[in-house]
Amino acid sequence: MSLYTMDEITLFKLAAEIEATPPRPHHSVLLEISQRIRPGCSFRYALNRGGWYRPGGVLASDGERIASHLESWAKAELESCGGEMDELVERYADSGLLVTRHSGRTHYLVASYGLAPTDFLQLEVEELQEVLDRKLIDVERPPHDWQELTEPLMPDVIEAQPVGAPHYRFRRLLDMRQILARVASNDGHTAGLTRLFAEWQLSSAAARGHLSDHWIVALREHLDRYRNPVLTASLISRHARALKPFHWNVELSGVEMSAQLQAFDRAAGYPSAWYFHLVAGSITPAKIAYSVARDLEAGFSYLPETEVALIKAWVASPYSV
Secondary structure (H helix, E strand, O other): OOOOOOOHHHHHHHHHHHHOOOOOHHHHHHHHHHOOOOOOOOOEEEEEEEEEEEEEEEEOOOOOEEEOOHHHHHHHHHHHOOOOHHHHHHHHOOOOOEEEEEEEEEEEEEEEOOOOOOOEEEEEEEEEEEEEEEEOOOOOOOOOOHHHHHOOOOOOEOOOOEOOOOEEEEEEEEEHHHHHHHHOOOOOHHHHHHHHHHHHHHOOHHHHOOHHHOEEEEEEEEEOOOOOEEEEEEEEEOOHHHOOOOOOOOOOOHHHHHHHHHHHHHHHOOOOHHHHHHHOOOOOOHHHHHHHHHHHHOOOOOOOHHHHHHHHHHHHOOOOO
16 A cells, blocks of 8 residues: 555656755755645755665676666576576676675655644655675575575675765655554554644643654554554654763652753753653653652652643553654
8 A cells, every 4th residue: 555645646756856866965956856845835854764775786796787686686597597506506606796785874854734743744765875785605605595695694795885876766755644544543552652642732842843843753564464554653753863861860859850851851952852752762761750750749840731741641651652
């Protein structure tokens, strides 16, 4: 089931324009393209997530391209050897063939169009670069089957030299109001998301900006045991890299606790940030919440009423997303 939320012609044109654009520092052209997606919606660069890769192709030792897709090539070659891996290994053991991978990171751009936490568009664009990965055949540990040929556990790695220029690849454009309505029909995990959005709307954070100013939504689609598509979502902080863990000990309370909560919110850039990182992240530990609750019972009043309500409800019924 497609996650796209625009008509196919518009998506095709958008993808073509993005993919024809070479990546530049600060992604200025990508931002310029995004401003034309919907009148009145101003996209902002949110963050990027990297460290992932996709399988690449096969190159000769002199750089000549043998195949663009390793798996398709390997399947065809194995079939030409009558399914005998030993014959394939013998054929290519001294060939010097190299395997590449596509190193990638995903850029997220967001644009709010309403006051509700889910009222925003999220544009996701991958930046890919093909680099050298490994030797096709490790003569010391030759593959015994197709899986070991295409995804060896102990590959004979080589220096990851670029073999192509970086390029953009359109991934998807999402309207979160529609997407998260779909997610809400899935499993118990989504009940927490629904609760978080309701709490955001009533919190001090909502008065200082939109949820998309501080979070993006990471989506994952998989098949359940009946082969039905299931969509799940989680929140990713736009500020997590700049936030530091709490300095907590069992004696922390009162003025010291208040100072830590305020410092965290200042670093995150919005009030109640410490609470939403309790629910949607791992930076605020649960013991902070329970210590704050004990302070409230002891008569401390360093929190606004909106946060008092949040923490009391959480302690009565803890949850995370």
